[in-house]
Amino acid sequence: MAFAEDLVSQSEEVALITAIGSIALSPFRFHGWLGNRQTASFGWLYDFETGAFDRATPIPSAFLPLRARAAAFAGLAADDLVQLLVTRYDPGAGIGWHRDRPVFEHVVGISLGAPAAMRFRRRTATGFARHSLPLQPRSAYRLSGEARHDWEHSIAEMTTTRWSLTFRSLAGDPNVMRQNGL
Ligand SMILES: O=C(O)CCC(=O)C(=O)O
């Protein structure tokens, strides 16, 4: 787990939120359950409803300079970050406990608009070990190692609107992963 405060300047933050405003976001769906958060996937789409994994609309150019910086922060090539998930959490929206899908490897998230707490938990013999890490607007985090693969994370229901841009790399050859139904 690594953090970069102020990966985004205040004027870029405004521009990015404006760019997100021009994207058609839809309520996140999971097996018929409608989440409160609104999302759009670019580059690749993992459909939580069907388990299908496929190419999606290319990442809009408005987000490419940020992708280059996110990749540099994570020690990756910009082209490695082939997926972008755009999320808006309105008041009352959060994200429940999960680990990101194994089709993805590196995860770099950028927070916009409002601070949030990213909570982590991992099962122990007696219950759960827990941590909570603050995510400041304009900061970036990278999930790697144990935080990425062993710990679950979640974000509590927001009281003010927050946006996040999550860039991900693929864990392997997409054709092979699709055949294996990952
Ligand atoms: O909003 C965030 O920064 C986290 C989102 C997240 O955990 C996910 O989409 O997998």
Ligand SMILES: [Fe+2]
């Ligand atoms: Fe996640």
